[in-house]
Amino acid sequence: MNKLQQAIAMLHEVDSEAGRSGDRSRIHPAARLFVNVLFILLTVSFHKYNMMGLLSMGLYLLITGIWEELSFLKGLKRIRYILFLIALLGMANLFFDRNIIFQFGSMNITGGMISMATLFIKGVFTVYAAYFLLMETGIEGSCAALGSFGIPKGGVTVVLLTYRYLILLLKEVQRMLQAYQLRAPGQKGIHIRAWGSFVGLLLLRTMERGKDVYDSMLLRGYGGEGLWKEAGSRQISSGLSVVYAAAWTLALGALRVFPVFQIAGSLFG
Amino acid sequence: MAEIEVSHLTFSYDGKRDVLSDMSFRIGEGETVGLIGANGTGKSTLLKLLVGLLSDHQGSILADGVKVDKKSLETVRRKIGYVFQDSDSQLFLSTVYEDVAFGPRNYGYSGEEVEKRVMEALGQVHMEEYRDRQIYRLSGGQKKLASIATILSMEPKILLFDEPSIALDPRNRRQLIHILKEMKGLKLIASHDLDLVLDTCQRTILIAGGSIVFDGNTRDILTDEKLLRENGLELPLSLSRST
Numbered sequence: 001m002n003k004l005q006q007a008i009a010m011l012h013e014v015d016s017e018a019g020r021s022g023d024r025s026r027i028h029p030a031a032r033l034f035v036n037v038l039f040i041l042l043t044v045s046f047h048k049y050n051m052m053g054l055l056s057m058g059l060y061l062l063i064t065g066i067w068e069e070l071s072f073l074k075g076l077k078r079i080r081y082i083l084f085l086i087a088l089l090g091m092a093n094l095f096f097d098r099n100i101i102f103q104f105g106s107m108n109i110t111g112g113m114i115s116m117a118t119l120f121i122k123g124v125f126t127v128y129a130a131y132f133l134l135m136e137t138g139i140e141g142s143c144a145a146l147g148s149f150g151i152p153k154g155g156v157t158v159v160l161l162t163y164r165y166l167i168l169l170l171k172e173v174q175r176m177l178q179a180y181q182l183r184a185p186g187q188k189g190i191h192i193r194a195w196g197s198f199v200g201l202l203l204l205r206t207m208e209r210g211k212d213v214y215d216s217m218l219l220r221g222y223g224g225e226g227l228w229k230e231a232g233s234r235q236i237s238s239g240l241s242v243v244y245a246a247a248w249t250l251a252l253g254a255l256r257v258f259p260v261f262q263i264a265g266s267l268f269g
Numbered sequence: 270m271a272e273i274e275v276s277h278l279t280f281s282y283d284g285k286r287d288v289l290s291d292m293s294f295r296i297g298e299g300e301t302v303g304l305i306g307a308n309g310t311g312k313s314t315l316l317k318l319l320v321g322l323l324s325d326h327q328g329s330i331l332a333d334g335v336k337v338d339k340k341s342l343e344t345v346r347r348k349i350g351y352v353f354q355d356s357d358s359q360l361f362l363s364t365v366y367e368d369v370a371f372g373p374r375n376y377g378y379s380g381e382e383v384e385k386r387v388m389e390a391l392g393q394v395h396m397e398e399y400r401d402r403q404i405y406r407l408s409g410g411q412k413k414l415a416s417i418a419t420i421l422s423m424e425p426k427i428l429l430f431d432e433p434s435i436a437l438d439p440r441n442r443r444q445l446i447h448i449l450k451e452m453k454g455l456k457l458i459a460s461h462d463l464d465l466v467l468d469t470c471q472r473t474i475l476i477a478g479g480s481i482v483f484d485g486n487t488r489d490i491l492t493d494e495k496l497l498r499e500n501g502l503e504l505p506l507s508l509s510r511s512t
């Protein structure tokens with residue numbers, strides 16, 4: 001399987017794994033979105049040198065991952081490119097912040113090293129949170145949550161259709177690439193002279209396919225919201241959703257305010 | 270009474286060359302009509318005009334007594350179901366259930382009614398066991414049946430099919446023919462698969478150069494080798510073997 005096929009398979013996998021049935025799926029996507037946004041806001045609010053406090057926020061991801069039966073390793077595989085990008089960005093801190101914070105043996109630990117690490121951890125946590133949200137609710141559920149928070153339906157539709165369009169685009173790229181490669185044996189990638197027509201044709205083909213899909217939606221009474229509204233209301237328990245959101249709000253607040261690891265250390269130390 | 274009435278229909282994409290020219294016909298309630306013709310003769314264009322995906326035509330189209338124009342699109346689309354040639358264009362949600370439920374939900378039916386319609390539609394195409402299957406895991410034949418179910422769940426009075434048997438293997442094709450025969454209501458089937466037309470349609474319209482060349486009994490036209498050849502078609506395989 002080439003990288004393109006892997007990407008398409010991954011999107012399909014996310015679709016099929018997301019929003020599985022069971023008690024967990026009875027929580028309203030809006031409650032999940034609220035908790036995830038709160039988690040992200042609290043995570044990024046940590047001071048750049050407060051690594052221990054930041055690490056304690058990982059408990060949320062750990063508990064969510066276990067409760068939702070989500071694989072951390074699979075998740076890591078899926079988001080590895082974004083993490084690589086975050087690591088690259090964080091490296092700049094090494095050059096801008098050279099204050100020595102403490103010494104570890106004979107090694108000077110600078111502020112840049114710690115802030116690079118905290119930036120990376122913040123990146124890992126926020127990307128994991130977004131990934132978990134998508135896995136918990138599915139794209140339709142996430143859009144339902146956005147809709148229930150008052151995001152204009154036009155905006156929510158764009159989010160959903162962009163996600164769906166991405167799959168169409170990847171499939172068209174795959175078809176065209178296969179057709180090209182079968183007639184260009186031994187050639188790696190696409191020759192630069194063919195790029196113009198390849199990209200142009202790709203856009204035309206995906207636009208045409210996108211139009212067909214949109215026509216099919218119109219013919220079935222699509223008026224701008226039916227795509228996600230049901231996903232946000234089926235088998236939902238309002239009580240469970242409120243308890244879920246309230247409990248996590250308290251827990252995340254506590255993790256942000258109290259040095260949980262130090263308290264635990266002093267208890268067992 | 271569900272019927273289609275087309276009067277002096279003329280349509281052009283570019284305003285220069287007419288794809289359909291002064292076309293008139295009427296299809297009555299419960300009729301199953303085949304629409305045949307060589308490539309580029311305007312079969313798909315005609316279907317898209319009937320359902321209002323194309324507009325700016327001359328002449329008139331009446332679907333179940335409603336004039337098809339920009340103002341009546343919502344009403345017309347409740348009456349007419351259109352099955353696309355390419356199932357991938359029709360199916361865009363994650364599971365079979367979600368896709369089949371898409372239409373009824375848009376029309377504001379209750380959860381129970383949606384569930385009922387979905388199961389009935391899947392039952393009609395014998396796909397009940399696939400309700401929770403991911404779309405991408407379906408075979409080509411299953412996708413075609415699922416895309417028909419997406420239309421049936423809206424319970425349209427009129428059904429339009431654009432090349433329904435394209436890319437189907439013999440077994441799936443046979444199943445499709447069986448399902449088409451079982452379906453009630455007015456059906457207009459545009460197809461190059463003349464055997465399918467012979468099997469499912471009592472009446473056939475042959476178009477060439479944007480005009481109707483023949484409109485009558487299916488067996489009469491599909492046994493007329495000369496007429497078929499003149500219009501870029503050939504005898505159906507089942508008939509050519511027996512002659």
